[in-house]
Amino acid sequence: MTIxxxxxxxxxxFQDTGRHGFQHWGVPVSGVMDEAAHExxxxxxxxxxxxxxxxxxxxxxxxxxxAKALIALAGADLxxxxxxxxxxxxxxQIVAANSTLSFGKRLHGAxxxxxxxxxxxxxxxMDSTSTNTRGGFGGLRxxxxxxGDLIPICSSFANPPRLAKTYEPxxxxxxxxxxxxxxxxxxxxxxxxxxxxxxxxxxYTLSGDxxxxxxxxxxxxxxxxxxxxxxxxxxxxGTVQVPPSGQPLILMADRxxxxxxxxxxxxxxVDLPRLAQMLPGDALRFSLIxxxxxxxxxxxxxxxxxxxxxxxx
Numbered sequence: 001m002t003i004x005x006x007x008x009x010x011x012x013x014f015q016d017t018g019r020h021g022f023q024h025w026g027v028p029v030s031g032v033m034d035e036a037a038h039e040x041x042x043x044x045x046x047x048x049x050x051x052x053x054x055x056x057x058x059x060x061x062x063x064x065x066x067a068k069a070l071i072a073l074a075g076a077d078l079x080x081x082x083x084x085x086x087x088x089x090x091x092x093q094i095v096a097a098n099s100t101l102s103f104g105k106r107l108h109g110a111x112x113x114x115x116x117x118x119x120x121x122x123x124x125x126m127d128s129t130s131t132n133t134r135g136g137f138g139g140l141r142x143x144x145x146x147x148g149d150l151i152p153i154c155s156s157f158a159n160p161p162r163l164a165k166t167y168e169p170x171x172x173x174x175x176x177x178x179x180x181x182x183x184x185x186x187x188x189x190x191x192x193x194x195x196x197x198x199x200x201x202x203x204y205t206l207s208g209d210x211x212x213x214x215x216x217x218x219x220x221x222x223x224x225x226x227x228x229x230x231x232x233x234x235x236x237x238g239t240v241q242v243p244p245s246g247q248p249l250i251l252m253a254d255r256x257x258x259x260x261x262x263x264x265x266x267x268x269x270v271d272l273p274r275l276a277q278m279l280p281g282d283a284l285r286f287s288l289i290x291x292x293x294x295x296x297x298x299x300x301x302x303x304x305x306x307x308x309x310x311x312x313x
Contacts, residue, residue, distance in 0.1 A: 019130055083100055203284070
């Protein structure tokens, strides 16, 4: 059973929860940008949360299903239609053979996720199917989708499928007006007091050269109290570095494994999905929280995911 790619979209690639355990060899983690949306669409079709999804950016593909399947969308609303009928994110539908999923005008967000019940049949590379386009491995031939691709799916209707309910997450968790919550980075104290205040009180804009590797921001330049030399150390999803230009850089899913720029902050994991749905030109602000508060938010999000599972039980 396969899905035929008629149009590939702007950037459509297969991602899972990441390629962990190989960073000491210089292999990036990669994985989904918006883990919350990834989890939701998997749960809607009854998949484990770790199953691979198709991450579609800004302009979605046109896909023809060559066999019956149960599918779900989550994340950004990229104007999806199924056989010409609206298909909203946060919903699951059974599609008949020869059905066409297409995308039109983007309504909000940057990245949408597609899950298929049973999952996509993709080979694992270092325990993950995530696509690393720079390295040319993972996913479907190590690249984004191309017209004419055939995507194998592992879906069976030997038993009648359970059609999952629609699930609408709380809109409060996606409030675009709220600042991105961060904790102090390892080199926070090395920045001048004025730069610390500028970082927390100013507004930054996502620049046009941002991608899955990192978000470049423009705004008030940040400076150190005194020059310093740092050894390259490991970095994480959401690490906020400050290169010599003084303009902050947020490391994202395809980040490198180490970095030598001073780290002014670390984005709380609960707010990474919000970052993933931002577009170049969007403005963002930061607010400071401590580790305990970040952990509490992480636990609350885990409980929300459990509620999703119960909702579709």
